[in-house]
Amino acid sequence: MWTTYRSMPLSRVLLVALVGLPAIVSAQHTKAQLDSLARDRLAQIDGQLAVAGLDSAVEVRRDRWGVPHIYARTQHDLFFAQGFVAAQDRLFQMDLWRRIGEGRLAERDRFARLLAYRGDMDAEWTSYASDTREIATAFVAGVNAYVALVRDRPPVEFTLLGYAPEPWTAQVPLQRMAALAMTGNAESEVFRAQLVSRLGPERVAKLWPTIPHRELDPAPGLALRGVNMTSLGAYSSAVGGLDIPRIVGSNNWVVSGALTPSGKPLLANDPHRLLDSPSLRYLTHLVGPGWNVIGAGEPGVPGVAAGHNDRIAFGFTIVGMDQQDVYVETLGACSAAAAGARCYLNGGTWKPLRVVRDTIQVQGESPRVVTLSFTEHGPAGGDRAASPFGSWEASPARLAILRSSRSTARTTGARSSPRPNAGSSRPRISCTRMWTGTSAGSRPA
Numbered sequence: 001m002w003t004t005y006r007s008m009p010l011s012r013v014l015l016v017a018l019v020g021l022p023a024i025v026s027a028q029h030t031k032a033q034l035d036s037l038a039r040d041r042l043a044q045i046d047g048q049l050a051v052a053g054l055d056s057a058v059e060v061r062r063d064r065w066g067v068p069h070i071y072a073r074t075q076h077d078l079f080f081a082q083g084f085v086a087a088q089d090r091l092f093q094m095d096l097w098r099r100i101g102e103g104r105l106a107e108r109d110r111f112a113r114l115l116a117y118r119g120d121m122d123a124e125w126t127s128y129a130s131d132t133r134e135i136a137t138a139f140v141a142g143v144n145a146y147v148a149l150v151r152d153r154p155p156v157e158f159t160l161l162g163y164a165p166e167p168w169t170a171q172v173p174l175q176r177m178a179a180l181a182m183t184g185n186a187e188s189e190v191f192r193a194q195l196v197s198r199l200g201p202e203r204v205a206k207l208w209p210t211i212p213h214r215e216l217d218p219a220p221g222l223a224l225r226g227v228n229m230t231s232l233g234a235y236s237s238a239v240g241g242l243d244i245p246r247i248v249g250s251n252n253w254v255v256s257g258a259l260t261p262s263g264k265p266l267l268a269n270d271p272h273r274l275l276d277s278p279s280l281r282y283l284t285h286l287v288g289p290g291w292n293v294i295g296a297g298e299p300g301v302p303g304v305a306a307g308h309n310d311r312i313a314f315g316f317t318i319v320g321m322d323q324q325d326v327y328v329e330t331l332g333a334c335s336a337a338a339a340g341a342r343c344y345l346n347g348g349t350w351k352p353l354r355v356v357r358d359t360i361q362v363q364g365e366s367p368r369v370v371t372l373s374f375t376e377h378g379p380a381g382g383d384r385a386a387s388p389f390g391s392w393e394a395s396p397a398r399l400a401i402l403r404s405s406r407s408t409a410r411t412t413g414a415r416s417s418p419r420p421n422a423g424s425s426r427p428r429i430s431c432t433r434m435w436t437g438t439s440a441g442s443r444p445a
Contacts, residue, residue, distance in 0.1 A: 034156070040153075041150075041153060041154065041155050043088035043089070043155075049149075053080060053142075053145055055073065055076055055077050056072075056074070056077065058072045058073075058080075059072075060081060060085055065283075066089075067284065068085045068089075068284055069287070070085065070284065070286055070287065070288075071287045071288070072287070072288040073288070073289070074288065075131070075138070076138045078138075078286055078288035078291060079135050079136075079138040079139045079286075079302050080138045080139070080141050080145070081142060082284060082286060082303075083138070083143040083144075083145075084145050085142075086142075086282060087142070087147065088146060089282070090278055090300075091143075091146065091147070091150075091154070091155050091165060092157040094143070094299050094300040095165050095166075097177075098168065098175070100112060101172070101175030101176065101177040102116075102175065103360070104360075104361070109360045109370075110360070111233065112177050113370070113372055114233075115176045115177060115379060116175075117174070117176060124174070135302050135303070136170045136173050136174075137170045139301075139302035140168045140169065140172065140173070144167045147165045147166070147168075150165075151164060172300065185323055185324050186324045186326055187229065187232075189326040190227055190229055190326060192204060192208065192216075193218075193224045193326070194227065194228065195207075196216060196218060196224055198225075201215075201216035204216060210322060211322065212322070227328060233380075250270060250271040250318055251270050252267075252268060252270065252317045253267075254268075267313045267314075271315070271316065271317050271318075281296040281297070282297055282299040283295070283296050284297065284304065292309050292310050294307050294308065294309075327375070329345070329346075329375055329380070330344060330345040331343070331344050331345075332345070332350065334350060335350070342373070344375050346376065351375075351376070353373040353374065353380065354374040354375075355371060355373055355374075356371075357370070357372070358370050358372060
């Protein structure tokens with residue numbers, strides 16, 4: 001049980017609840033009916049709530065901007081409360097992202113399921129900080145506590161769309177789809193192949209060098225002219241449905257206090273992301289044993305990705321380097337002994353595609369069975385280019401991309417600051433940090 005103090009204007013919450021609903025659904029209700037329904041389904045953010053699963057009382061104070069400041073006596077309760085409060089504010093958004101990541105929105109389902117991590121989850125959890133699984137489990141328990149609380153009276157979007165929110169698992173924050181926009185150089189790989197087919201590798205290497213440097217040495221006899229965005233299968237629809245250039249970049253930098261008039265370090269962090277409503281970012285303040293951190297993260301992921309504690313400010317952006325690989329595979333029929341099977345040519349040997357058959361539920365229609373094909377490089381995105389994401393085969397990416405920020409949130413100085421993403425094969429980030437003294441630092445991870 002905890003006490004909350006309300007200071008967020010009701011209209012601010014109402015705006016979040018109504019933005020983005022399909023016009024065809026809204027047309028079934030008058031404005032007055034929608035207003036009444038939406039207000040009736042708003043979360044209780046003042047008074048007391050009795051919630052099973054807490055070790056002791058937790059206090060949540062909301063400031064005049066509606067940002068929750070969470071005070072807990074145990075780490076479990078701290079992240080349980082973060083999950084609960086995030087669900088109070090953003091449950092429909094979180095559910096939508098969850099469905100995108102799990103391949104449960106029909107248009108993008110096949111691609112999301114191709115990209116899903118299918119490796120050893122115990123090994124994956126071990127690659128994080130020792131208490132990451134504990135934190136994620138507590139956060140998800142908080143989300144589920146709110147889902148259970150509002151199961152029969154969920155936020156207005158669920159009622160209008162005719163379905164109910166479902167419980168989460170600890171793996172939900174690890175979904176890959178959310179990281180796709182942050183690490184998407186598959187498109188540049190295709191564009192580079194098109195340039196090489198027209199200009200040759202030597203000229204392209206001078207006009208557009210790779211980072212890090214790598215010789216452009218296409219396989220002898222490989223015809224690159226036919227490689228284009230359709231080779232990536234459903235990738236284009238997965239990263240965005242608008243036919244406009246996707247220019248998403250970021251920047252960050254730090255200045256040592258030895259170079260500033262005040263003697264204090266400066267940090268600037270500007271992770272450019274597309275404008276969404278509700279926002280991608282979710283602000284929170286976490287205070288508990290070993291934690292006193294405030295800043296921005298994502299509503300469906302525990303912790304703070306960019307912000308500060310009482311000693312360190314920290315931020316992150318994506319390093320502009322080669323993070324994805326596109327493999328052009330030669331596909332064909334397997335031997336007569338494997339009639340009907342498809343194989344791919346690798347090292348002069350025909351190898352069978354690994355095939356996974358999955359069922360996609362479609363509302364109002366019969367379920368659809370899809371066939372997902374994989375080479376040893378990764379998922380087969382189309383009939384020609386088999387794997388835009390072979391380099392991601394080892395692990396999920398969403399929580400991993402921000403794991404160094406969450407480690408930094410608990411550190412107290414330069415000597416104790418962890419190396420970002422040490423030993424990780426995940427898409428690389430640049431972490432900026434500054435301390436309350438004069439120190440500042442930035443390095444790719």
